[in-house]
Amino acid sequence: MNSPSKTPTDRSRLRRMYERGGYDASTIYPILDATPMCTVAYVIDGKPYATPTIQWREGDHVYWHGSSASRMLKKSSGHQVCLTVAITDGFVMARSGMHHSINYRSAMLFGEAHKVEDADEKEAKMKTFVDGLWPGRWDMLRPVTSQELKATCILGMKIDEAASKVRTGPPADDEEDYTLPIWAGVLPVRSEFLAPVADPRNLEGVELPDHLRDFTFG
Amino acid sequence: MNSPSKTPTDRSRLRRMYERGGYDASTIYPILDATPMCTVAYVIDGKPYATPTIQWREGDHVYWHGSSASRMLKKSSGHQVCLTVAITDGFVMARSGMHHSINYRSAMLFGEAHKVEDADEKEAKMKTFVDGLWPGRWDMLRPVTSQELKATCILGMKIDEAASKVRTGPPADDEEDYTLPIWAGVLPVRSEFLAPVADPRNLEGVELPDHLRDFTFG
Numbered sequence: 221m222n223s224p225s226k227t228p229t230d231r232s233r234l235r236r237m238y239e240r241g242g243y244d245a246s247t248i249y250p251i252l253d254a255t256p257m258c259t260v261a262y263v264i265d266g267k268p269y270a271t272p273t274i275q276w277r278e279g280d281h282v283y284w285h286g287s288s289a290s291r292m293l294k295k296s297s298g299h300q301v302c303l304t305v306a307i308t309d310g311f312v313m314a315r316s317g318m319h320h321s322i323n324y325r326s327a328m329l330f331g332e333a334h335k336v337e338d339a340d341e342k343e344a345k346m347k348t349f350v351d352g353l354w355p356g357r358w359d360m361l362r363p364v365t366s367q368e369l370k371a372t373c374i375l376g377m378k379i380d381e382a383a384s385k386v387r388t389g390p391p392a393d394d395e396e397d398y399t400l401p402i403w404a405g406v407l408p409v410r411s412e413f414l415a416p417v418a419d420p421r422n423l424e425g426v427e428l429p430d431h432l433r434d435f436t437f438g
Numbered sequence: 439m440n441s442p443s444k445t446p447t448d449r450s451r452l453r454r455m456y457e458r459g460g461y462d463a464s465t466i467y468p469i470l471d472a473t474p475m476c477t478v479a480y481v482i483d484g485k486p487y488a489t490p491t492i493q494w495r496e497g498d499h500v501y502w503h504g505s506s507a508s509r510m511l512k513k514s515s516g517h518q519v520c521l522t523v524a525i526t527d528g529f530v531m532a533r534s535g536m537h538h539s540i541n542y543r544s545a546m547l548f549g550e551a552h553k554v555e556d557a558d559e560k561e562a563k564m565k566t567f568v569d570g571l572w573p574g575r576w577d578m579l580r581p582v583t584s585q586e587l588k589a590t591c592i593l594g595m596k597i598d599e600a601a602s603k604v605r606t607g608p609p610a611d612d613e614e615d616y617t618l619p620i621w622a623g624v625l626p627v628r629s630e631f632l633a634p635v636a637d638p639r640n641l642e643g644v645e646l647p648d649h650l651r652d653f654t655f656g
Contacts, residue, residue: 257526261479261488270479270488272524272544306490308475308629313650317568317579318586326490350535361535362615368536390637397580403644404637407653411526412630419608419622426621432531435625 245280247384251305251327252277255411255437256353258305260284262296262333269295275303276349282329283336283345285374293373296333301377303329310408314391315400321391323406327384331377339369346374354431411437463498466600469523469545470495473629473655474571476523478502480514480551487513493521494567500547501554501563503592511591514551519595521547528626532609533618539609541624545602549595557587564592572649629655 252275261270271292273284282303286293310323336342347358391404416432470493479488489510491502500521504511528541554560565576609622634650 257524259477259479259488259490259522259524261477261486261520263481263484263486266481266484267518267548268479268481268486268488268520270477270486270520270522270546272477272522272542274540300485302479302486302488304477304488304490306475306477310635311571313572313575315580316586317564317576317582318590320568322492324490328488330485346535350538353529354531357531358535360620362533362618362620364535368534372536390635390639398639399641400580401641401644402578402580403647403650404640406635406637407650408632408635409629410632411627414626414628417528417608417624417626419624421608421616422622423617423619426619429621432621432625 243383247386248327248329248379248382249277251307251325251384251386252282252329253437254325255305255307258284258303260292260296260333261302261304262292262299264295274349275305276352278345278348280379281376282331282379283349283374283376285346285349285372288371288373290373293375297335297373297375299333301331301333303331303377308409309388310406312387312391312406313404315393315397315402315404319391319393321387323387323389323408325384325386327382329377329379329382331380333375333377336374336376339366342369342372342374345376346372353437354429354435357429357431360429461601465602465604466545466547466597467495469525469543469602469604470500470547471655472543473523473525476502476521478510478514478551479520479522480510480517482513492567493523494570496563496566498597499594500549500597501567501592501594503564503567503590506589506591508591511593515553515591515593517551519549519551521549521595526627527606528624530605530609530624531622533611533615533620533622537609537611539605541605541607541626543602543604545600547595547597547600549598551593551595554592554594557584560587560590560592563594564590571655572647572653575647575649578647 256274258275259270259272275282275284306326308324312321314320350358474492476493477488477490493500493502524544526542530539532538568576631653
């Protein structure tokens with residue numbers, strides 16, 4: 221992923237609808253940065269597993285974390301994983317059932333997961349994660365303890381290979397179907413953030429921090 | 439998945455935070471029915487892959503589809519897959535970095551994928567898929583052709599095993615941290631549908647169908 225023109229291998233090359241595909245950092249990073257939600261797929265005893273989790277990117281590495289006791293994290297460390305991000309932008313409603321589709325931005329990353337072992341590095345990664353979503357929040361929080369760091373497993377991977385797939389725009393119907401009196405178009409969808417809900421146990425007078433005003437991803 | 443009290447196996451049992459877990463149809467089906475977006479994980483040559491796609495449920499089976507030329511569909515048919523659905527409901531902001539979390543509803547399904555081979559059955563499945571999202575739409579569309587059915591691959595799987603995981607509510611901080619003057623709470627998030635965008639090539643006078651008024655999932 222260092223070179224934006226890296227040639228895709230057999231593993232990541234999109235076989236279908238290659239006109240939708242992109243392999244370079246300039247298309248893949250913005251998709252990763254547009255949502256923290258992701259799915260990490262891994263193999264245990266030859267069988268596939270996939271766990272929804274949160275990712276954050278630092279350069280050409282991507283990270284996710286959880287409890288040190290997590291089976292998913294223990295079993296995927298040191299092994300190949302596939303991390304996918306998919307953002308739905310709309311439902312594409314065509315004149316034929318078969319041309320119904322989705323407008324989306326997705327990225328599929330391949331690499332070997334490794335554990336972040338060093339306590340200071342773990343703390344720095346957690347700060348990057350929290351501040352990446354809510355700038356300045358980390359320093360407002362109760363400092364992390366060494367026990368918490370031990371109980372937390374952070375996995376990372378260098379993005380060895382990646383592919384993105386994006387669809388935008390109106391339906392693509394068969395040319396002869398455009399004469400049919402059928403409503404076609406796109407139903408756009410997006411993530412909407414509602415007003416923050418304060419913890420009932422917040423102390424009186426504690427104000428909503430700036431990083432929660434007009435919050436958005438990326 | 440026939441019995442709501444089916445005992446989870448080693449494969450699907452949640453090792454962590456089991457209090458968040460559920461294995462029965464009454465908790466898993468509503469999560470599947472709440473969004474069509476999913477990720478299907480599969481194994482090729484021992485390596486994990488995961489593809490974002492759309493699912494729909496019929497009883498204790500779940501289906502997804504794509505081009506007959508799709509590598510993902512060809513390689514996963516007849517093999518074990520893991521289909522996950524994850525709906526993000528909010529970002530949980532705690533008083534410690536380590537207690538930050540997500541409110542979510544997720545389901546992880548395990549089973550063997552099989553191809554729907556019969557043309558009539560394929561057409562019926564496609565109708566269920568389209569009408570499941572937009573009731574009555576299928577019969578408004580240009581009828582499907584046998585070539586389209588051949589070019590479409592529908593995979594299904596009996597839900598052999600499944601696990602759900604759900605988190606709701608405010609942050610769960612360490613008891614002593616509730617005395618700290620830190621704003622904690624939840625930033626709720628949801629999918630918002632915007633006004634439908636008509637295809638510029640719609641015929642004049644074609645009206646927005648009822649199934650697009652106040653659209654929602656499930």
